[in-house]
Amino acid sequence: MILIMIIGAVFVAVLPRFEKIDKEICPYKLIDRATYADKYFTTDEVANAIINSDPSIILIDLRSPEEFAKFSLRGAINIPMEKLLDDEYVDILNQDVYTNVLYSDGSLKSSEAWLILRRMGYKNNHVLRGGLNEWVETIMRPKKPDFMASDEELAQYEFRKAASAYFGGGGAAVAAGSTDAPAPAAPVIKRKKKEAGGGGCD
Numbered sequence: 001m002i003l004i005m006i007i008g009a010v011f012v013a014v015l016p017r018f019e020k021i022d023k024e025i026c027p028y029k030l031i032d033r034a035t036y037a038d039k040y041f042t043t044d045e046v047a048n049a050i051i052n053s054d055p056s057i058i059l060i061d062l063r064s065p066e067e068f069a070k071f072s073l074r075g076a077i078n079i080p081m082e083k084l085l086d087d088e089y090v091d092i093l094n095q096d097v098y099t100n101v102l103y104s105d106g107s108l109k110s111s112e113a114w115l116i117l118r119r120m121g122y123k124n125n126h127v128l129r130g131g132l133n134e135w136v137e138t139i140m141r142p143k144k145p146d147f148m149a150s151d152e153e154l155a156q157y158e159f160r161k162a163a164s165a166y167f168g169g170g171g172a173a174v175a176a177g178s179t180d181a182p183a184p185a186a187p188v189i190k191r192k193k194k195e196a197g198g199g200g201c202d
Helices: 002-024 026-033 043-051 065-070 087-093 108-119 131-140 151-167
Strands: 057-061 099-103 125-128
Touching (some): 043 131, 043 151, 108 125
Parallel strands (some): 099 125
């Protein structure tokens, strides 16, 4: 009986430790999720969506208003990184109607934004892999594959070459790229009443 009481006391003393460790796993799970392939959209997918006027995609430029004014992807809206959690943008970033694609110059800032939004429980947010740097390299100025290229690589190049012409790429300066169409107003999304969230990771 005394032995059972001692084991029970040890278990009670150790239990809070286990609970603490379990709670501390949450950020690691989040980082693990950050490597999911479905987090990303490729430049080809985004180019195809723009060319076909896909109404389900919202492009979100995380750079400053000054950078956005100089160059942005056609139809994108500007939500600077420092204003990401402002109330005015909740209805765009936390909804289940549209697919948001976050982008900046590279992937780092947009991946940080994705992590923040994911931590908030927001869904339907994705990252443009490689950002504008990869957009320029693959869409605006695509490189011709070598003679050993597969049919798939050749088809991809043909698409990118056509997309480059569509967006005014090739030898055109980046600033003169895809900004000729005005950015549309942010879509109106009806805010859903949120239930009180539970603690811990799901």
